[in-house]
Amino acid sequence: MTAHTLPPLFDRLDAGLAEIDRAHLRRRHRVVSTPCQPHVCADGRDVLAFTSNDYLGLAAHPKVVAALIDGAQRYGAGSGASHLISGHFRAHAELEDALAQFMSPHLVEARALYFCTGYMANLATISALAGKDAEIFSEALNHASLIDGARLSRARTQIYPHGDVDALGALLAASTAETKLIVTDGVFSMDGDIAPLPQLLALAERHNAWLIVDDAHGFGVVGENGRGVFEHFALRSPNLVIIGTLGKAAGVGGAYVAANRRVIEWLVNRARPYIFTTAAAPSQAHALLTSLAIIAGDEGRERRATLQARIAQLRDTLTLRHWRHMASPTGVQPIILGENAAALHAQAGLAEAGLWVPAIRPPTVAPGTSRLRVTLSAAHTEDDIARLAAAINQLDRDWTAHDHD
């Protein structure tokens, strides 16, 4: 290769990356060469992983993989166009019908729309429902994609403190905006707790507001039949706009919005992140029909029960002195360490024991709350959880903060 003198433009990147290093915030990839499951080969090493959001173990499920292959044989590799040009295949339509049917107990005149990713579903939904004159009421711990959706809308956005229904009520009462949107994660992605949705829905109905709930970590996991936080609380309302992602518990990829059919019709006509992108491969939608059948059926119920047993085992076997396990009823089981360096140290200690648990640092979480984000799956065995708990307990016992100043 010939040496190339880079223009001064690059100075800013070099300085910025050096700053990221000083703050212990550099992010890097690990390359996985096996399917997504508890035991993976990452960067050439066999490790036991507590990293993925594949809560039910469907990402490598033989029936789902077979359906993906079947879908590729039926429909080919790619969709070739956006949904509104020629990229909307029968598999997409069938998946949308199945999702609408599945989520219909929570909606009035349900219809569903399939998106390439949850990130795009959130951008699309918020920006299309909130005109410039709308006001958005956004929960403090919302996922980045919800925050970006609010930014894209250019609507005035008010942030209410985590779980603070009274503060939200006061903000809504003071608002004169004609269109109001309450926006929240269903299950908080970094904490694993569940939003107080019955109270939020009551406020939405009282103040003529939309309640937009992103249930990325609840769909498939929470509720007797896996319909997420809506089933958990038995909610039903025309004001509800439900977003679920399909790359987590459903094991494949993409996302859906389910809502009253008029809301969906509005998105199809107005949501730029829906309109101006190539449709996800129809094989993916075809595979998701199988995921959904598993989630809604007996096997899904069994897998949810297994996941709950693993969650209880972890909770009951951790004996932390220095760190804090935020026990949750979901697959997200954070262990709070505080400082970035502490989280990185713990991540490295677990790696030495052959365990892969990601350290999560700002800006993904608030400064001072860096953590190990343990995620559990129905695919983990009792032995897997025992190894994890023993390794974390050992690191916590050996931990002395001043070593890491």
Ligand SMILES: *Cc1c(COP(=O)(O)O)cnc(C)c1O
């Ligand atoms: C993962 C996640 C998303 C993004 O979904 P993708 O399909 O991965 O783009 C959105 N919201 C929350 C809460 C998430 O955890």
